Amino acid sequence: xxxxxxxxxxxxxxxxxxxxxxxxxxxxxxxxxxxxxxxxxxxxxxxxxxxxxxxxxxxxxxxxxxxxxxxxxxxxxxxxxxxxxxxxxxxxxxxxxxxxxxxxxxxxxxxxxxxxxxxxxxxxxxxxxxxxxxxxxxx
Ligand code: NI
Numbered sequence: 001x002x003x004x005x006x007x008x009x010x011x012x013x014x015x016x017x018x019x020x021x022x023x024x025x026x027x028x029x030x031x032x033x034x035x036x037x038x039x040x041x042x043x044x045x046x047x048x049x050x051x052x053x054x055x056x057x058x059x060x061x062x063x064x065x066x067x068x069x070x071x072x073x074x075x076x077x078x079x080x081x082x083x084x085x086x087x088x089x090x091x092x093x094x095x096x097x098x099x100x101x102x103x104x105x106x107x108x109x110x111x112x113x114x115x116x117x118x119x120x121x122x123x124x125x126x127x128x129x130x131x132x133x134x135x136x137x138x139x
Contacts (some may be wrong), residue, residue, distance in 0.1 A: 009035075009056040033068050046107075047133065052088075052109070055106070057102065057104050057111055058101055059102040061118055063098055063124045063125055074100070074121060078114075081113075081114040088100060111129075
């Protein structure tokens with residue numbers, strides 16, 4: 001069972017000032033929520049280190065759809081990993097560029113693999129894997 005614990009933290013005054021400025025910029029109204037988010041972020045990161053842990057995330061890709069066979073290649077890769085891709089959003093950014101966001105879920109190792117293969121495909125201008133959590137294990 002989970003309750004609320006209060007802790008005291010000794011921290012360098014300078015470091016705390018910097019932290020307060022940072023969290024104010026990010027819109028936090030108190031330190032406690034900022035500390036909790038930092039801890040959650042570390043815990044989510046930790047989950048991804050284990051190749052067999054179940055994870056959720058997004059892969060963002062930007063590419064020029066005129067590059068020969070690139071669309072076909074990216075689609076083919078996505079079909080190879082269809083069980084790890086829940087949904088895809090495609091936006092035509094301008095005449096040349098496409099933005100794709102894939103929602104991915106599965107074993108950490110496989111989700112990383114599909115992201116690496118897509119992002120490293122020739123013609124993809126930029127790509128990023130964002131890791132998150134299903135939230136089930138976080139309060
Ligand atoms: Ni497009």
